[in-house]
Amino acid sequence: MSRRAAAELLCGVNLRALLDSVDAFLFDCDGVIWKGDKLIDGVPQTLDLLRSKGKKLVFVTNNSTKSRTQYAHKFTSLGLSVTQDEIFSSSFAAAMYLKVNHFPPQNKVYVIGGEGILEELQLAGFTALGGPEDAEKRVHLKSNYFFKHDKNVGAVVVGLDPHINYYKLQYGTLCIRENPGCLFIATNRDSVGHMTDLQEWPGAGCMVGAICGSTGREPIVVGKPSTFMMDFLLQKFDINTSRMCMVGDRLDTDILFGQNAGCKTLLVLSGVTTQSTLDDSSNSTQPDYYTSKVSDILTLLGE
Amino acid sequence: MLTKAAASVSASVTAATATYSSSKSLLSLNQSHQLLCLKRLSSSHSISALGIKWRISNFRYNHKMETFRFTTKASAQPLKNADELIDSVKTFIFDCDGVIWKGDKLIDGVPETLDMLRSKGKRLVFVTNNSTKSRKQYGKKFETLGLNVNEEEIFASSFAAAAYLKSINFPTDKKVYVIGEDGILKELELAGFQYLGGPDDGEKKIELKPGFLMEHDKDVGAVVVGFDRHFNYYKVQYGTLCIRENPGCLFIATNRDAVTHLTDAQEWAGGGSMVGAICGSTQREPHVVGKPSTFMMDYLADKFGILKSQICMVGDRLDTDILFGQNGGCKTLLVLSGVTSLSMLQSPNNSIQPDFYTNKISDFLSLKAATV
Numbered sequence: 001m002s003r004r005a006a007a008e009l010l011c012g013v014n015l016r017a018l019l020d021s022v023d024a025f026l027f028d029c030d031g032v033i034w035k036g037d038k039l040i041d042g043v044p045q046t047l048d049l050l051r052s053k054g055k056k057l058v059f060v061t062n063n064s065t066k067s068r069t070q071y072a073h074k075f076t077s078l079g080l081s082v083t084q085d086e087i088f089s090s091s092f093a094a095a096m097y098l099k100v101n102h103f104p105p106q107n108k109v110y111v112i113g114g115e116g117i118l119e120e121l122q123l124a125g126f127t128a129l130g131g132p133e134d135a136e137k138r139v140h141l142k143s144n145y146f147f148k149h150d151k152n153v154g155a156v157v158v159g160l161d162p163h164i165n166y167y168k169l170q171y172g173t174l175c176i177r178e179n180p181g182c183l184f185i186a187t188n189r190d191s192v193g194h195m196t197d198l199q200e201w202p203g204a205g206c207m208v209g210a211i212c213g214s215t216g217r218e219p220i221v222v223g224k225p226s227t228f229m230m231d232f233l234l235q236k237f238d239i240n241t242s243r244m245c246m247v248g249d250r251l252d253t254d255i256l257f258g259q260n261a262g263c264k265t266l267l268v269l270s271g272v273t274t275q276s277t278l279d280d281s282s283n284s285t286q287p288d289y290y291t292s293k294v295s296d297i298l299t300l301l302g303e
Numbered sequence: 304m305l306t307k308a309a310a311s312v313s314a315s316v317t318a319a320t321a322t323y324s325s326s327k328s329l330l331s332l333n334q335s336h337q338l339l340c341l342k343r344l345s346s347s348h349s350i351s352a353l354g355i356k357w358r359i360s361n362f363r364y365n366h367k368m369e370t371f372r373f374t375t376k377a378s379a380q381p382l383k384n385a386d387e388l389i390d391s392v393k394t395f396i397f398d399c400d401g402v403i404w405k406g407d408k409l410i411d412g413v414p415e416t417l418d419m420l421r422s423k424g425k426r427l428v429f430v431t432n433n434s435t436k437s438r439k440q441y442g443k444k445f446e447t448l449g450l451n452v453n454e455e456e457i458f459a460s461s462f463a464a465a466a467y468l469k470s471i472n473f474p475t476d477k478k479v480y481v482i483g484e485d486g487i488l489k490e491l492e493l494a495g496f497q498y499l500g501g502p503d504d505g506e507k508k509i510e511l512k513p514g515f516l517m518e519h520d521k522d523v524g525a526v527v528v529g530f531d532r533h534f535n536y537y538k539v540q541y542g543t544l545c546i547r548e549n550p551g552c553l554f555i556a557t558n559r560d561a562v563t564h565l566t567d568a569q570e571w572a573g574g575g576s577m578v579g580a581i582c583g584s585t586q587r588e589p590h591v592v593g594k595p596s597t598f599m600m601d602y603l604a605d606k607f608g609i610l611k612s613q614i615c616m617v618g619d620r621l622d623t624d625i626l627f628g629q630n631g632g633c634k635t636l637l638v639l640s641g642v643t644s645l646s647m648l649q650s651p652n653n654s655i656q657p658d659f660y661t662n663k664i665s666d667f668l669s670l671k672a673a674t675v
Contacts, residue, residue: 036512037513139532141532141565144568145568146566146569147569147571163536164534164539164580165535166533169572169576174570192547192584195511196512197513197514198515198516202536202540202583203584205586206543206580209582209583210576210580211576212579212583213561213575213578213582214561214572214573214576214579216561
């Protein structure tokens with residue numbers, strides 16, 4: 001088992017060296033750019049500075065509740081100028097996974113998750129069932145009641161779903177257990193995330209864990225730390241991964257994703273990870289660098 | 304697709320020392336792919352490192368993989384001489400769903416079979432992972448179905464959760480948050496514990512907007528999770544906050560059954576689903592009090608003063624009932640009247656072999672007659 005050197009605290013010197021050695025910065029969103037619907041201080045100015053230095057900016061998020069288009073709107077509403085093709089969400093990743101694996105368009109996809117997944121699936125030409133409209137459905141556990149499910153569902157996609165309920169769990173479970181060859185795809189498995197600015201909330205890892213528990217199966221994970229999204233990124237940007245820096249707040253998704261893909265990695269402590277978690281002896285994921293928040297890049301360069 | 308997946312994983316594992324990412328990519332395959340990859344990689348030097356990574360992985364550890372690596376039991380025998388089995392034990396422990404009843408329908412021949420066993424002086428005990436009812440409520444269900452069973456003979460996982468807390472001297476000034484149904488609440492109350500949550504929280508909604516903060520009771524010292532048809536995000540967040548933020552907070556699961564026959568017509572997502580959800584958000588494994596954990600076995604053996612080697616466990620599920628019996632050192636009889644079919648028992652993917660198997664418990668009567 002290889003042990004990486006401990007993460008270096010970002011400072012003026014190593015930051016300048018980092019800027020010289022990378023052409024693109026990949027940013028996670030929750031806990032890095034924003035927390036819930038609140039922008040983190042100093043982000044717009046930092047992104048502008050990096051762009052002015054000729055760096056490409058890409059946003060890679062495991063949050064599947066929005067599509068790339070919806071994320072572009074969120075960026076705009078927060079005063080950030082980011083286009084749809086600079087965004088790679090796990091909702092997009094799920095649809096792309098089905099596309100590259102030639103999922104037959106006559107098969108349907110059952111979604112335990114938000115609008116974002118449904119929209120990306122529809123954009124990719126697939127028929128999606130479930131999603132937010134199943135939030136109000138209830139089950140009746142009585143003698144003559146039979147819970148029906150569509151036998152044409154060939155894949156169940158599970159992502160963050162704050163409207164999770166037993167109906168959805170049962171629907172997804174029946175599809176996976178009873179439809180021959182049905183795929184079980186997880187957008188991601190983040191345990192918690194900053195869905196609001198004030199606290200952490202259960203992430204997709206919860207909904208995915210529920211389906212693992214009822215099916216006894218492990219999912220195909222398309223979001224970080226799987227490097228699946230990197231393949232699409234590389235199609236768009238002709239940059240070697242060694243000249244990219246992944247900036248994120250979570251060790252077991254963002255940093256691992258960056259390391260798996262051969263990028264440099266920068267952990268920010270503005271999200272789910274604290275200094276003590278990073279330093280804890282049970283943690284074996286060490287980013288190259290760490291700092292308190294993204295805008296430190298601006299501050300450190302001003303020194 | 305199977306060969307392609309196996310080849311790509313085999314390449315990534317043997318290319319370097321086993322890393323977290325390669326064990327994760329292996330885990331991203333479905334179970335049958337995983338078994339195939341393990342078989343192919345068994346000669347590789349990296350298998351032991353992969354095995355270590357597997358054990359410390361954050362993902363739910365699939366016990367089927369564990370039994371695949373370690374033990375091979377002789378195949379289960381079809382029950383032919385029921386008398387011999389009956390005479391060799393003093394106590395029968397019966398699972399309920401799929402053995403005694405299916406949903407609210409009694410399985411044929413059950414009353415006569417139980418009467419016969421009692422007439423032979425056998426002690427009967429009923430151990431169910433279904434935590435939706437308390438022992439008292441189960442007693443009523445038995446009565447409604449015309450079965451003569453005492454509340455003291457019933458051990459539901461709802462009772463097990465309360466009994467477990469009692470056995471560890473859980474302080475009565477601490478509270479218990481429940482993701483589950485009425486049965487758990489009733490048993491906690493009977494045992495003198497304060498509880499929060501349960502079915503009432505089924506109607507609670509949350510709104511993920513700026514400035515919204517969900518409070519939780521800092522006095523919650525244990526979260527008990529079982530089957531919950533009113534499962535929702537509010538409950539997940541409440542339980543998650545307690546486990547992550549209240550120092551020393553226990554995470555207890557009544558059971559982890561993947562699916563269960565809640566109605567006679569089909570299978571339903573079981574307690575394993577709710578427990579899996581909380582494992583996913585807390586990255587912690589629970590203390591399981593229901594089958595296959597032997598907590599209930601130890602409890603009733605102690606209570607009734609019976610030797611485990613003189614018990615026969617009768618159930619319909621391999622990874623809970625039969626494993627429970629085996630873990631306790633009992634004889635085991637699988638009935639095919641519930642979730643397990645003969646082909647599942649005989650599948651090469653299955654490594655849990657009961658001592659005997661038969662169609663249903665009333666075979667005790669018909670097989671008995673055949674040997675006369």
